[in-house]
Amino acid sequence: MIDPLMRDLDIHGAVLGNLSAFYFYSYALMQIPVGLLMNRFGPRRLLTFGAAVCAFGTGAFALAETLPMAYGGRLLVGIGASFGFVSSLTLASRWLPVGRFALSSGLLMTAGMAGGMLGQAPLAVVVDEVGWRSAVGGSALAGFVLALGIWLVVRDRHPERDPHFDAPEQGTGMLDGLKIVMRTPQNLLTALVCASMTAPLLAFAGLWGVAWLMQAHGMARPQAAAMTSLLLLGWAAGSPLMGAVGDRIGRHRLALILALISGTTSLGAIVYLDDPATSVLGGLFLLCGLSFGTMVLGFAHLRESNPSSLQGPAFGFLNASVVITGAIFQPLIGALLDLRWQGQMRDGAPLYAPETFRFAFSCLFVFLALGIIAACFIRESRVGGVKSCNI
Numbered sequence: 001m002i003d004p005l006m007r008d009l010d011i012h013g014a015v016l017g018n019l020s021a022f023y024f025y026s027y028a029l030m031q032i033p034v035g036l037l038m039n040r041f042g043p044r045r046l047l048t049f050g051a052a053v054c055a056f057g058t059g060a061f062a063l064a065e066t067l068p069m070a071y072g073g074r075l076l077v078g079i080g081a082s083f084g085f086v087s088s089l090t091l092a093s094r095w096l097p098v099g100r101f102a103l104s105s106g107l108l109m110t111a112g113m114a115g116g117m118l119g120q121a122p123l124a125v126v127v128d129e130v131g132w133r134s135a136v137g138g139s140a141l142a143g144f145v146l147a148l149g150i151w152l153v154v155r156d157r158h159p160e161r162d163p164h165f166d167a168p169e170q171g172t173g174m175l176d177g178l179k180i181v182m183r184t185p186q187n188l189l190t191a192l193v194c195a196s197m198t199a200p201l202l203a204f205a206g207l208w209g210v211a212w213l214m215q216a217h218g219m220a221r222p223q224a225a226a227m228t229s230l231l232l233l234g235w236a237a238g239s240p241l242m243g244a245v246g247d248r249i250g251r252h253r254l255a256l257i258l259a260l261i262s263g264t265t266s267l268g269a270i271v272y273l274d275d276p277a278t279s280v281l282g283g284l285f286l287l288c289g290l291s292f293g294t295m296v297l298g299f300a301h302l303r304e305s306n307p308s309s310l311q312g313p314a315f316g317f318l319n320a321s322v323v324i325t326g327a328i329f330q331p332l333i334g335a336l337l338d339l340r341w342q343g344q345m346r347d348g349a350p351l352y353a354p355e356t357f358r359f360a361f362s363c364l365f366v367f368l369a370l371g372i373i374a375a376c377f378i379r380e381s382r383v384g385g386v387k388s389c390n391i
Contacts, residue, residue, distance in 0.1 A: 017334025025327050028320045031082060060072060106240030108239075184305075190302060200263070203330050205228050234289025266287040337350075
């Protein structure tokens with residue numbers, strides 16, 4: 001929706017990047033409150049509330065005639081969506097065996113990527129047919145249906161394991177636990193590693209990738225969106241696959257280092273190869289997503305590195321760390337695009353040259369290099385015959 005948004009709201013790349021990033025601002029800031037609220041209200045109530053707020057914000061965005069209203073809609077979407085991942089991880093920890101946590105985290109990532117893929121090529125087709133406002137408004141209606149379904153179906157705890165599974169759990173000391181989590185070097189390293197792997201997904205596939213493919217490779221919008229979806233598809237496949245492998249062998253550091261090198265190399269080929277065949281480009285997108293989907297091992301790392309009393313704030317801290325990359329790199333890339341923009345316009349929207357995109361995307365590779373360095377300092381040790389990560 002980049003071109004129609006810039007045209008209808010009369011904005012350029014930096015403002016569009018900031019508008020998109022408003023979702024990540026509120027999402028990331030909410031992660032710590034979500035951890036605090038989880039023990040008091042439980043995932044069922046929070047997921048229902050979050051889905052409803054997300055749907056309301058989406059509807060407001062669809063109706064936005066001014067930039068401030070669009071900002072407000074994006075903020076509400078971020079607030080509502082902020083309850084999703086941590087609540088679902090909490091449900092997984094309560095309902096599923098311990099040895100399936102990394103796999104279940106990966107499957108949750110797959111579900112998220114499925115939503116992302118629906119927001120690429122399928123949404124591009126709908127936008128071309130009915131316009132972006134009607135397309136976004138329809139997704140708002142679907143969100144309200146989802147909120148009702150969550151309330152009717154989801155239960156906080158397994159009834160056979162806890163007969164009082166509908167009672168909210170009272171918790172204390174979350175802020176103190178958060179301080180402990182953030183003072184632990186291995187938690188900070190894990191957050192940096194996972195954030196570096198998420199930045200290309202949120203900044204490239206989540207916003208600027210379609211425009212890049214249209215400008216650099218002359219693709220039509222649906223084709224470019226379908227190509228970008230391959231990165232999400234690779235992520236969707238890689239997350240449960242690496243989660244299952246992580247559950248079995250526990251070698252998180254090695255897997256993260258190899259995945260970072262593979263993902264960085266494939267993303268570099270996507271950006272810097274001049275005219276690759278469409279099949280080659282599609283394979284590179286798949287490989288990039290498959291590699292960066294290994295990020296899910298970061299949550300398994302934190303689960304093993306922190307006592308159970310600290311897992312809530314640890315999950316919230318890591319989730320905030322990875323999502324904040326969207327808030328940073330989406331507007332940063334937009335600002336770098338505007339910095340090298342040569343003033344060309346097409347259909348009322350700024351037109352950026354391929355070399356301008358390459359310049360803007362260079363910030364992602366600097367961040368990925370930091371992630372590779374950080375991954376080398378994640379420690380693993382063998383305890384009782386099973387690999388686990390030390391603090």
